[in-house]
Amino acid sequence: MEIKWLDWAKELQAIAQAGLTYSKDMYDIERFEMIRDLSIEMMAKQTGTPQKVVKELFANETGYATPKVDVRAVIFKGNKILMVKEKLDGHWALPGGWADIGLTAKEVAVKEVREEAGYNVQPIKLLAVLDKKCHPHPPSPYHVYKLFIQCEITGGSGESGMETSDVGFFAEDELPPLSVERNTESQIKQMFDCVKEANVPTYFD
Known part of the structure; x- marks a missing residue:
């Protein structure tokens, strides 16, 4: 799914970062700085x-x-899934965002739903751990793991937040225009599949 030059730039950056972290020899450090500069120039x-x-x-x-971690909350009401409209691109996504230092993945899901959709939720199951490179997202400079956590609403009401302009529930065959940087149609449909049967194991790729 990735553009090859982007793969190379990310790999060079990772090699340089590790080399600069562990190298003691001044000449090795200089070489790794050159590799990092090449990755920056490519990008x-x-x-x-x-x-x-x-x-x-x-x-x-x-x-x-190491990869970055994106946490997405999966919340159903009947046969409809909760989504928020992103101010950044005007399209829709599952509530979520980058994992925060000091918070568990469950705590991130709770925080993001409250901030972006106005609901209080209880995380109940990890549905999927997906590698962004395996899915049809736009090219990204980061290697990203995406965690999809099923949650149940315990309170609150649907309200947009600082980064969102609308909140809604959507059926599988009536999905709105998606923010594909954050989630793809195949991933959303996969979340519907994950909750149709209670004993489906966590999916990962």
Whole structure:
């Protein structure tokens, strides 16, 4: 699903980051800095983004490089799924976002639903762990794991938040325009499949 130059840039960045973390020899450090600069140059050239911006967003981390984690809450009312309209692109997504340092995945799901949709929820099951590269998302500079956590509403009411402009429940055959950076149609339909049978195991790829 990924564009090959983007794969190469991400792999070079990960190699450079690990090398800069563990190397002691000044010449090795210099070589890894050169590799990191090459990955930044590739990303900037292909996207038309200034190298300074790419470095700040793409190559600013330290330590061993690991995937980012995106947590999405899956909430049903009858045969309809809860979605929020993203202000950023005007399209719809499951409530969620990047995992926060200091919070469990369950706590992130609760927080994101409250902030984006106005509901209080109780997480009940991990439905899926998906690697973003295996699904038809737009190209991304990050390697991302997506956690889909089924939740039940315990209170609150449907209200948009700082990052959302609307909240709604949608049937499987009446999905709105999707924010495919955040979730794809096949993933949403997979969530419907996951809850149709109580004993379906957690899906991962």
